[in-house]
Amino acid sequence: MSTNAENPAGTAPANRELVLTRILNASPEKVFRCWTEPELMKQWFCPRPWTTPVIEVDLRVGGGNFIVMRGPDGTEFPNRGVYLEIVPGKKLVFTDANTKGWEPSEKPFFTGILTFEDAGNGKTKYTARAVHWTVADRESHEKMGFHEGWGKCAEQLEEVASKL
């Protein structure tokens, strides 16, 4: 029995959130595939020259994922998460707060809420929200280069999706 209170002023969700929106030249179904099929994900998930040598996806609610990002100097960053909501071609929600089997992770950092809306003419309105538990983590994510990094990745994602 926890004692979470309502959000006090100053930590309203908007202050803990980062959002990227793009119109991508590929259908929602294709963009969704690029977010859920490991072989496609590996082609765009990190801003080049970073790579993602390992991507494991258990695409079901409560299924885990495991993603290793590798920097240009060879340093690897492993991340584990779990899928919270899956609406094929429309929505994907995941978090690093829990991992497979709902085990709590070492540190809840953010929940990713992705929507893929039909923008007509085979295009997708792609919205990626990263909602954090603390304002400090939102700031840290922003300083890590969220906007540039996710922006660059959205371009790479479009490149992969538009060729499917």
Next chain:
Amino acid sequence: MSTNAENPAGTAPANRELVLTRILNASPEKVFRCWTEPELMKQWFCPRPWTTPVIEVDLRVGGGNFIVMRGPDGTEFPNRGVYLEIVPGKKLVFTDANTKGWEPSEKPFFTGILTFEDAGNGKTKYTARAVHWTVADRESHEKMGFHEGWGKCAEQLEEVASKL
């Protein structure tokens, strides 16, 4: 992109977990109902003389719940959470890390993993696991009286379920 590493030694899941197991004299279906129907929940959710004046349940994955616990002196403790996994009559998983719409809560405290196994003769093997993000939170939950509180509640739950 977070940088969660593997759990270092000392914070293995077992050290962050509290578990209660009971054989209850009611079927898994009835015990599950008592965990998911607000009017039934109100009858057992807090160890008496505590009460639960407000229980709202949106029983779907990603649906929120809102539970207000009231102490004997009238102090109220509001809690919000979200359902992660629902297997009618068998399993229920929820967390206070996120709330409805997957918004991160103010403070992730624990994830509850409940299983309701058929123990024969109309009885249920009821297992309630509370898995925390930190050892400190597990200890704090234990000091709040997890074992006595959840144990007493399990008795109250059995009382309500066995009359259905």
